[in-house]
Amino acid sequence: MDNYTKTETISAKSKALSGQIKVPGDKSISHRALMLGAMAVGETIISNLLEGEDVLHTAEAMRKMGAKISHGSDGLWRVHGVGIGGLKETNSVLDMGNSGTSTRLLMGLVSGQPITTTFTGDASLTKRPMNRVINPLEMMGASFMAQDGGRLPITVKGAQNPLAIEYTLPVASAQVKSAILLAGLNARGQTTVIETHATRDHTENMLRHFGVNVITENLENGAKAIHLTGQQDLMPCAVDVPGDPSSAAFPVIAALINEGSDITISNMGINETRIGLYTTLREMGADITFENQKMQAGELIADIRVKGTGSLKGIDVPEDRIPSMIDEFPILCVAASMAQGTTKMTGLSELRVKESDRLLMMAKGLHACGVDLEMGEDSLVIKGKGKPCIGGACVETALDHRIAMSFLILGSITDEPVSIDDAAPIATSFPNFIELMNDIGLNITSAGYPPIPALG
Numbered sequence: 001m002d003n004y005t006k007t008e009t010i011s012a013k014s015k016a017l018s019g020q021i022k023v024p025g026d027k028s029i030s031h032r033a034l035m036l037g038a039m040a041v042g043e044t045i046i047s048n049l050l051e052g053e054d055v056l057h058t059a060e061a062m063r064k065m066g067a068k069i070s071h072g073s074d075g076l077w078r079v080h081g082v083g084i085g086g087l088k089e090t091n092s093v094l095d096m097g098n099s100g101t102s103t104r105l106l107m108g109l110v111s112g113q114p115i116t117t118t119f120t121g122d123a124s125l126t127k128r129p130m131n132r133v134i135n136p137l138e139m140m141g142a143s144f145m146a147q148d149g150g151r152l153p154i155t156v157k158g159a160q161n162p163l164a165i166e167y168t169l170p171v172a173s174a175q176v177k178s179a180i181l182l183a184g185l186n187a188r189g190q191t192t193v194i195e196t197h198a199t200r201d202h203t204e205n206m207l208r209h210f211g212v213n214v215i216t217e218n219l220e221n222g223a224k225a226i227h228l229t230g231q232q233d234l235m236p237c238a239v240d241v242p243g244d245p246s247s248a249a250f251p252v253i254a255a256l257i258n259e260g261s262d263i264t265i266s267n268m269g270i271n272e273t274r275i276g277l278y279t280t281l282r283e284m285g286a287d288i289t290f291e292n293q294k295m296q297a298g299e300l301i302a303d304i305r306v307k308g309t310g311s312l313k314g315i316d317v318p319e320d321r322i323p324s325m326i327d328e329f330p331i332l333c334v335a336a337s338m339a340q341g342t343t344k345m346t347g348l349s350e351l352r353v354k355e356s357d358r359l360l361m362m363a364k365g366l367h368a369c370g371v372d373l374e375m376g377e378d379s380l381v382i383k384g385k386g387k388p389c390i391g392g393a394c395v396e397t398a399l400d401h402r403i404a405m406s407f408l409i410l411g412s413i414t415d416e417p418v419s420i421d422d423a424a425p426i427a428t429s430f431p432n433f434i435e436l437m438n439d440i441g442l443n444i445t446s447a448g449y450p451p452i453p454a455l456g
């Protein structure tokens, strides 16, 4: 990346956390609100959109393909869409930055339209596997030119007449499911995606919110079939994006590991496909309650209250829970590092292909901070001693926002401060992370944070 400046940042012991806060809007829901708004004819108004770099990349891509998107001084985002099949070809390469969700979902969307589009990304995104979306999208009639191993940059030639398919997901991935459904929007007939493990269902919920008939059928053993009939019009609507439970995970665990903490995070999404971490933390002995539950734009919302006793116990995390907490393993490792006893996490091969190899980056960083652990091909076993580790290391974050935030939370309890080599990637999902965490009690210092967003 040109002109990329790393932002070294230090986290030192904090006091007990207190306060009522809001975390930024849900990243997954924000991407989908912009994309579906761009497919509806008329004005969609989005409030509490995550204004992180990943979502801004989606907005920019949708603009380049013909949607009119504005961000008002009232904080609202207004999207005037082009209708199903109405995306226009752009001669710019779509640079998706660090964002796997933007890339994979948009590869799906453009595969169902008769246009040719080229995607690229940063040093992290260009290493990530894209064959998982290319394979089903080819079956729907799109064709692809990719770098070796199905990596970006990738040019997609969308199908003139996309075919509706039935596809069983070989990996539990909401991005792959969503890419197929978005391509299916412009296919004649019924597109069906079968998932053997439930993954986040925000695409289905948001499609329904835009008036599209999507049927979720429960099959045997917890599998689901999602049926979408193509060529239905999307109705513009209002979307109020709830707080992101994956972002809330950082203040939640900061509060749990700092004794005497009491925080409330309001207006949080608690969709059951996203809250595996919270179930796991309760099994570890955490005091977490969901208060004031209600439905909003097809999603379940609550205020999350957390009281920190500073004492957690190690557990075995069940593998069937992984999809509902896939992004939360880095910060769970921080909780496990100070829990009493062993936390065993298995079946984690997907962590190797996230924004970084998260198994490796967490194992390396925790080891450098004095944590006793064993890393396997797809597993991590953390042997907590019931007290904080030493810390005192500068941890490499490999362009991964969640690795960066996890180690800044760890530094709030360690004997010696923990530093990270680069806080800049935090702006992809949680632009005000440092300010907000410091407001409720953390002690993070950084030169030049937050960075100026690249896009607006």
Ligand code: S3P
Pocket: 027, 028, 029, 101, 172, 173, 174, 175, 176, 178, 200, 326, 327, 350
């Ligand atoms: C996402 C799905 C998950 C998750 C990512 C967001 C989405 O990825 O890790 O941060 O918005 O659909 P996978 O589909 O690769 O599991």
